[in-house]
Amino acid sequence: MHGWIGKVLRVNLSTGKVSTEALDPAVARDYLGARGLGVKIMIDEVDPKVDPLSPDNKLVFVPGPLTGSYAPSAGRYTVVTKGALTGAIASANSGGVWGPELKFAGYDALICEGAAPKPVYLWIRNQTVELRDASHLWGKDVPETTDAIRAETDDDAKIACIGPAGENRVLFAAIMNDLHRAAGRSGTGAVMGSKNLKAVAVVGTGAVTCADPKTFERAVMKARDMIQKHPVGGTGLRLYGTNVLTNILNQVGGYPTKNFQDGHFPNADKIGGETLAATLLQRPKGCFACIISCGRVTKITNPKYAGEGEGPEYETAWGFGGDCYVDDLEAVTKANFFCNEFGMDTISMAATVACAMELYEKGLITREDTGGIALEFGNAEAMVEVTRLTGIGEGFGKKLAVGSYRLADSLGHPELSMTVKKQEIPAYDARAVQGIGLNYATANGGAAHVRGYTISPEVLGVPFKVDKDTIDGKPALVILFQNLTAALDSTGSCLFATFGIGADELAEMLSAVTGVAYTTADFMKCGDRIWNLERQFNLAAGLTTQDDTLPSRLLHEPIKTGNSQGMLSRLPEMLPVYYELRGWDADGIPTAAKLGELGLAA
Amino acid sequence: MAKMLMINADKCTGCRNCELACSMAHEGVFRPDATRVHVYTWEREGFSVPMMCQHCRDAPCITVCTPHALTRDPTSGWVDLDDAKCIGCKMCVQACPFGNAIWDAVTHTVLKCDYCGGDPSCAKFCPTHAIEWVDDLVATRTRKRAFSEKFKHAFSE
Numbered sequence: 112m113h114g115w116i117g118k119v120l121r122v123n124l125s126t127g128k129v130s131t132e133a134l135d136p137a138v139a140r141d142y143l144g145a146r147g148l149g150v151k152i153m154i155d156e157v158d159p160k161v162d163p164l165s166p167d168n169k170l171v172f173v174p175g176p177l178t179g180s181y182a183p184s185a186g187r188y189t190v191v192t193k194g195a196l197t198g199a200i201a202s203a204n205s206g207g208v209w210g211p212e213l214k215f216a217g218y219d220a221l222i223c224e225g226a227a228p229k230p231v232y233l234w235i236r237n238q239t240v241e242l243r244d245a246s247h248l249w250g251k252d253v254p255e256t257t258d259a260i261r262a263e264t265d266d267d268a269k270i271a272c273i274g275p276a277g278e279n280r281v282l283f284a285a286i287m288n289d290l291h292r293a294a295g296r297s298g299t300g301a302v303m304g305s306k307n308l309k310a311v312a313v314v315g316t317g318a319v320t321c322a323d324p325k326t327f328e329r330a331v332m333k334a335r336d337m338i339q340k341h342p343v344g345g346t347g348l349r350l351y352g353t354n355v356l357t358n359i360l361n362q363v364g365g366y367p368t369k370n371f372q373d374g375h376f377p378n379a380d381k382i383g384g385e386t387l388a389a390t391l392l393q394r395p396k397g398c399f400a401c402i403i404s405c406g407r408v409t410k411i412t413n414p415k416y417a418g419e420g421e422g423p424e425y426e427t428a429w430g431f432g433g434d435c436y437v438d439d440l441e442a443v444t445k446a447n448f449f450c451n452e453f454g455m456d457t458i459s460m461a462a463t464v465a466c467a468m469e470l471y472e473k474g475l476i477t478r479e480d481t482g483g484i485a486l487e488f489g490n491a492e493a494m495v496e497v498t499r500l501t502g503i504g505e506g507f508g509k510k511l512a513v514g515s516y517r518l519a520d521s522l523g524h525p526e527l528s529m530t531v532k533k534q535e536i537p538a539y540d541a542r543a544v545q546g547i548g549l550n551y552a553t554a555n556g557g558a559a560h561v562r563g564y565t566i567s568p569e570v571l572g573v574p575f576k577v578d579k580d581t582i583d584g585k586p587a588l589v590i591l592f593q594n595l596t597a598a599l600d601s602t603g604s605c606l607f608a609t610f611g612i613g614a615d616e617l618a619e620m621l622s623a624v625t626g627v628a629y630t631t632a633d634f635m636k637c638g639d640r641i642w643n644l645e646r647q648f649n650l651a652a653g654l655t656t657q658d659d660t661l662p663s664r665l666l667h668e669p670i671k672t673g674n675s676q677g678m679l680s681r682l683p684e685m686l687p688v689y690y691e692l693r694g695w696d697a698d699g700i701p702t703a704a705k706l707g708e709l710g711l712a713a
Numbered sequence: 714m715a716k717m718l719m720i721n722a723d724k725c726t727g728c729r730n731c732e733l734a735c736s737m738a739h740e741g742v743f744r745p746d747a748t749r750v751h752v753y754t755w756e757r758e759g760f761s762v763p764m765m766c767q768h769c770r771d772a773p774c775i776t777v778c779t780p781h782a783l784t785r786d787p788t789s790g791w792v793d794l795d796d797a798k799c800i801g802c803k804m805c806v807q808a809c810p811f812g813n814a815i816w817d818a819v820t821h822t823v824l825k826c827d828y829c830g831g832d833p834s835c836a837k838f839c840p841t842h843a844i845e846w847v848d849d850l851v852a853t854r855t856r857k858r859a860f861s862e863k864f865k866h867a868f869s870e
Contacts (some may be wrong), residue, residue, distance in 0.1 A: 180743050181733035318744035338829045397726035402840035404726040408759030673841050
């Protein structure tokens with residue numbers, strides 16, 4: 112096989128048995144890799160009703176067919192599992208260099224099943240695969256773990272690991288790789304922790320082959336050119352990172368503040384990408400094969416928050432910033448560093464703090480509960496401290512470790528949790544931007560912007576401009592973006608490549624690498640198939656149309672200030688149309704005809 | 714005019730497109746372990762440095778190469794490696810002060826930058842001009858200008 116290696120590595124953590132098996136070419140063709148191959152493995156091998164933190168759940172690490180090649184910004188891998196936070200299918204992708212290294216070691220996927228009786232880490236050096244004791248690493252944070260494993264294995268080993276948060280089953284714990292990159296959402300780190308798997312260290316010296324190098328080079332050069340000439344993909348993201356969005360979203364009135372009590376933040380510029388570039392930014396950084404370099408290498412010299420690392424991304428700056436009503440960029444960045452070091456999803460962590468701040472504001476959480484911390488909106492020090500406590504599993508942090516839904520629900524106010532499928536909504540207000548709200552409600556892994564990023568057309572005008580306020584055409588737009596993204600994710604490409612290229616270019620590169628001819632329509636159909644397979648997993652897990660909704664606040668409490676004042680999400684009008692266009696019945700269940708069309712019929 | 718590969722480490726983002734381009738150009742596959750250019754990344758500081766053969770004027774690798782597999786091309790001035798003459802003794806690997814003569818443990822051969830015969834793939838694929846294929850005269854001037862700019866900023870404040 113070309114593009115794919117043709118081999119899957121399976122590790123049973125309960126028995127310690129390591130085995131390999133061939134990758135079925137038909138499965139590879141239809142599900143590509145990464146997210147698609149991961150969900151296919153999950154649905155074939157795991158009962159969707161399984162407790163996410165039980166040994167019966169599986170944790171699958173999957174690079175894509177473009178991963179390891181020089182397709183622009185296509186060096187990613189996806190972690191697929193049943194989400195600890197959501198109880199739904201989870202697929203969290205991450206950049207850095209770890210994913211390609213797994214492929215160079217000779218694997219299209221790593222399936223971890225069962226649970227180790229005591230802490231272990233997996234050490235992969237090409238064909239040599241070994242489970243090693245990790246008792247001495249338990250409790251160590253991500254940088255400490257990375258250093259220690261390198262000292263025991265290879266200085267150049269690429270490490271994906273969990274920090275204390277994953278060990279402690281913080282429900283939004285992330286898997287971190289290459290120190291700063293996160294397979295962040297839905298609690299992948301908690302699943303890894305439940306398996307007593309501290310880390311996967313990889314050294315790979317093998318090759319990824321290409322079916323048609325000449326055609327591939329031409330396709331890659333064309334795609335690179337399109338991205339580099341694009342104002343966002345070519346310049347904006349390198350100069351200012353994703354945090355360039357802060358001022359843009361605030362300007363349109365779609366920047367949620369105070370746990371979505373409003374949609375505008377007067378001090379947004381103080382925590383935006385332009386300010387970051389002028390203050391804490393050291394240099395931009397790229398993941399493997401990236402030509403965009405949105406990564407932010409940052410350093411805080413102020414002794415109060417001193418540290419160095421990467422970030423914040425837009426979502427993180429928004430979460431610890433505007434959503435908590437904090438305008439201190441150093442505090443925001445420090446909270447980001449804590450999340451990276453302890454291994455937590457910044458979006459869910461930050462939004463859970465914001466929810467706790469509202470509970471505090473309403474008197475539902477008291478200063479006694481927080482251990483003396485004045486958890487008020489705008490209190491930067493409190494925000495940083497509760498983040499740290501959550502990471503190390505102490506004090507009030509233990510209350511936050513379950514995420515905002517379970518926290519607010521335990522106090523009798525689930526409506527104050529800004530979540531879909533128990534996962535925190537990211538940094539775009541669904542009242543101000545109609546399409547993104549429909550995407551949040553229907554995203555299979557719970558609220559996420561990266562499943563159908565309609566912000567591109569609705570706010571940025573990329574690749575075409577759409578009125579953000581209208582609901583006309585939005586269901587079709589959301590489906591288009593969701594299917595495209597499902598296919599793109601499954602190649603190992605970064606979503607940001609779409610700031611320049613689309614399905615045509617991706618299909619072209621994929622065909623040249625793999626030697627399997629994909630038309631644009633074939634490629635999009637892969638996305639549709641993957642989306643529907645994820646949906647089937649969720650339906651079998653017990654999720655229903657009741658879960659395809661938004662917090663009542665976004666449907667009933669208008670934005671108070673800013674340029675989207677008075678707006679509400681019109682989700683109830685869009686959802687039935689979305690179901691119909693998806694080929695689903697009124698209960699959101701794919702029809703037999705739809706499943707037949709996608710080759711998913713039982 | 715002679716050309717050289719200019720490395721601007723401050724522009725390197727650590728993406729390793731150069732490694733991929735190099736292995737594809739020489740090996741026909743994507744295999745960063747078998748490249749003539751390597752990017753070394755200091756993860757903590759987020760700093761990356763691309764490294765490849767500097768084609769030294771007084772090259773230790775040529776000095777130690779008993780079978781004369783490594784020689785200097787009198788016209789271009791480049792250090793050339795003749796695979797047919799190489800006996801795999803790895804003395805060049807040990808002699809290179811920069812670690813830029815590479816022993817590939819898989820193919821059991823020495824790998825060394827050959828400037829792709831005059832059109833280096835690494836420079837072509839570098840998205841940030843951290844690696845540039847430039848006239849050697851211009852290269853030094855460019856570096857001087859870039860460095861002097863830092864003085865300008867320091868003293869004009």
